[in-house]
Amino acid sequence: MSTDWLMLIAIPLVASAVGYVTNWVAIWMLFHPHTEKRLFGLKIPFTPGLIPARRLEIAERLGVAIAKHLVTEESVAARLESCEVRAKIEEIIANYLDDFLTKDLGPLHDLIPSHVKELAYEKVEELMPLLLERFSAVLEDERLKKLIKIEVYEALDRLLTDTLHEESLFGQLKSTLIETFVMSNMDEIKQKVDRTVDEAGQQLGVLLQRAEVRARVYRSLIDAVDELLTHPVGQLRHHIPEEYVSHGRTWATKQVLEILKRETPRMLQALDIQKLVRGKVNEMPIAEVERLILAITSRQLKAITWFGALLGFLIGLIQVALVLGRGGL
Structure with a gap:
């Protein structure tokens, strides 16, 4: 080439x-x-x-x-x-929710800040006079008195009926005594029940004015609060139906999406x-x-x-x- x-x-x-x-x-x-x-x-x-x-x-x-x-x-x-x-x-919401619901929360005492507990004790002391006043007023309510009387009458009737139907010798002796001394004075007994119930509200009101009684009531309320706070909560999943959990998950997802869309700008x-x-x-x-x-x-x-x-x-x-x-x- x-x-x-x-x-x-x-x-x-x-x-x-x-x-x-x-x-x-x-x-x-x-x-x-x-x-x-x-x-x-x-x-x-x-x-x-x-x-x-x-x-x-x-x-x-x-x-x-x-x-x-x-x-x-x-x-x-x-x-x-x-x-x-x-x-x-x-x-993501389901995972967070499951973690929260399956977590052992322990007693309420560990979940509530100390200042909140102190505030609860102060509120109990502050509201106690009002609670006692309301309690006395409730006992003075005529409808409640009527219900109490009915319950007492029914309890008395059940007691007498059970006693009168006893077949033993001692039961028959009690039946004879009841028929002799109780049944003949039934009207007087009911009057005493009515009078006792009617006067219970006033007597309780006078009793609740005593300092030592108020102190015992306050102590009982504080003990009740303490018992509530020391009660273990455990897992919330055991206290909430699965249907509510499912609805809550769906609702939370909807709310998050709406917030994200609204706040996107x-x-x-x-x-x-x-x-x-x-x-x-x-x-x-x-x-x-x-x-x-x-x-x-x-x-x-x-x-x-x-x-x-x-x-x-x-x-x-x-x-x-x-x-x-x-x-x-």
Whole structure:
């Protein structure tokens, strides 16, 4: 093969290599060098690379693009409406709820702050006079008196009936005594019951005015409060029906979604996506920015590089065709 033919073959190959290297260098110069370079005190052109030199502008524009076109109120609201997000929120709420309901809470004494317990004792002491007054007033109520009398009468009747039906000798003796001394005075007994019940409220009111009685009542109330506080609560799941738990989980999910949708504008405003993206991009080392961009565009950049090789090869073929057309060989 003659030297001329070797040169014609070399032309498209060299042109292809030039196209490849040119595009590769152009892409490399987008990211490199990372810093400004100087020679004899003079700045070397095209340093730093395009992306490092315009990093602040790129970060600003990227933040604007994401804030205005990607992470918007509409896009966030639409995402919150999706079944996937709803299911995830319900799962999170269910996990927290299950953890809370299955936790052994111990006694109320451990759950209530000490100042709340002291406040409860103070309220008992403060409200005790009112409670005693109300209690005395309740005993003076005519309807309650009537109910008490009826209960006493029925209890007395049951006692007499049971005694009169005893078949033993001693039972028959008691029956005779009851018929002799009790049944004949039944009207008088009922009058005494009525009088005792009628006077009970007044007598109790007088009794409750005594300091020692009030002290005993107060002590009893405090003991009742202490007993309540020392009673173990255990797991709330044992005290709450599963139906209520299920409804509570559904209700909580709905409330969380409504709050998130309602507060989305303010949350996005507080987050300031544009500022967040701009700050994160500016904080990243330029090498990390390069890796990030290459991870997204590596296939396209490689295609551009090889396209340069193809274009150079085609240009080389055109040159060969022109040479052959002129009869250069």
